[in-house]
Amino acid sequence: MIRLRYLCSIVSALLFVQCQQAKEKPLFRVVSAEETGVDFENTISPTPELNIFTYMYFYNGGGVGAGDLNGDGRPDLVFTSNLGENKVYLNEGNWKFRDVTKESGFFSDQGWSNGVSLVDVNQDGKLDIYISQVGDFLKFKGHNLLIVIVTGKQTARWRGITTGNGS
Ligand SMILES: [Ca+2]
Numbered sequence: 001m002i003r004l005r006y007l008c009s010i011v012s013a014l015l016f017v018q019c020q021q022a023k024e025k026p027l028f029r030v031v032s033a034e035e036t037g038v039d040f041e042n043t044i045s046p047t048p049e050l051n052i053f054t055y056m057y058f059y060n061g062g063g064v065g066a067g068d069l070n071g072d073g074r075p076d077l078v079f080t081s082n083l084g085e086n087k088v089y090l091n092e093g094n095w096k097f098r099d100v101t102k103e104s105g106f107f108s109d110q111g112w113s114n115g116v117s118l119v120d121v122n123q124d125g126k127l128d129i130y131i132s133q134v135g136d137f138l139k140f141k142g143h144n145l146l147i148v149i150v151t152g153k154q155t156a157r158w159r160g161i162t163t164g165n166g167s
């Protein structure tokens with residue numbers, strides 16, 4: 001009986017120590033929009049005309065892509081929104097991002113964007129952006145969007161090319 005108590009005490013002590021270690025060193029932590037500068041939200045609100053019953057993918061969400069868009073070696077972020085504005089953030093280091101959506105100027109044609117891929121489409125060594133949108137469905141008349149990024153010596157120029165109907 002004493003051995004059992006002794007064994008239980010050791011096991012309890014080990015579990016306590018294990019729990020303490022887990023609390024001391026978390027693998028992840030939440031960083032706020034104020035810290036990072038990333039304030040994107042994909043906000044959707046159902047209406048009688050547009051909801052899960054009229055569009056079965058209503059809650060599937062938008063998309064996010066991470067890749068170095070400006071060639072500085074740091075991964076930048078692109079978010080696509082269903083009903084709001086798609087956004088681009090340049091990574092300025094130390095977990096700080098700058099919203100360059102307005103200056104990029106390539107998200108003027110808003111629709112129900114549901115995904116983004118960052119890939120070098122024209123094989124010039126620089127990532128380009130491909131955004132998928134819902135096409136001809138209900139009120140949506142979206143088109144997938146290919147944005148080929150052309151960089152100059154000091155500035156980046158963005159060019160949008162509209163491709164066929166969205167999927
Ligand atoms: Ca970058």
Ligand SMILES: [Ca+2]
Binds near residue numbers: 122123124125127148
């Ligand atoms: Ca490219």
